[in-house]
Amino acid sequence: MTKQRELILQILTHSDRHLTADEVFFLAKLQMPSIAMATVYNNLNAMTDAGMINRVHVDGSADCFEKDTDPHDHLRCTTCGKLANVSLPWLKDRLHQAVGTDISGYDLTVHYICPECRKKI
């Protein structure tokens, strides 16, 4: 647990939204100007592998990272692109039944219009 890793973990912990590696890098640089992009990626990858943080693949743009490692899925606003978490505890079993073979997991993003964007229409 180096200073760099600690800083990156702090940033994710205190963010109220999902952050890209680029955003983490920008925020980290404010507090530690010498930090390198490769360090951010190294640590995000290492912490993801260790199960300390969660990587979210976003179609057509950069991956995002979040502190929340409880199993959950994502809603993505088709207007502003923002991600929200949603818990679908029934889904994995239901998929296992439907597919008929053992599944190790799945990746789901549901497309919707978030409450803020819905207001603006």
Added chain:
Amino acid sequence: MTKQRELILQILTHSDRHLTADEVFFLAKLQMPSIAMATVYNNLNAMTDAGMINRVHVDGSADCFEKDTDPHDHLRCTTCGKLANVSLPWLKDRLHQAVGTDISGYDLTVHYICPECRKKI
């Protein structure tokens, strides 16, 4: 419908698997050596937008394309990476119920070990 677009569509129609833009380019070049990568991407994007073909986002590697435009989801082998189609007609309604708000769609990839890879273990 240019010659190039027709060729690309033929390639997708006659392929038994999901193809990346790169693979389409390679196969197209065999029959039309002058074809450019940009043309492949232009046409894949245009045909995707027109609903003639389907783009599949694959975590950590290049997008794939397929002729099948019936709504369906994907299984991805965690060992060899190959994609298979699966139909889950109940899922969209079930997600709509669970999320509680209108959803325009979703993206799902289920991780499993395909029959061929399973044999080799």
Added chain:
DNA sequence: TAATAGATTTAGATTTATTCTAACTTTTAC
């Protein structure tokens, strides 16, 4: 405390997938 091995970080180059640009070619419309 000094030497050293191992891990980590840094800066920058590299890779990969994709898009952009500008010149050229083909097609279409008059």
Added chain:
DNA sequence: GTAAAAGTTAGAATAAATCTAAATCTATTA
């Protein structure tokens, strides 16, 4: 048959992520 529009081409550009090699930090042993 010519002009405008659309499409293609080659290569440059971009963005996300990884790799490399040198530098630095950390912990351990002497």
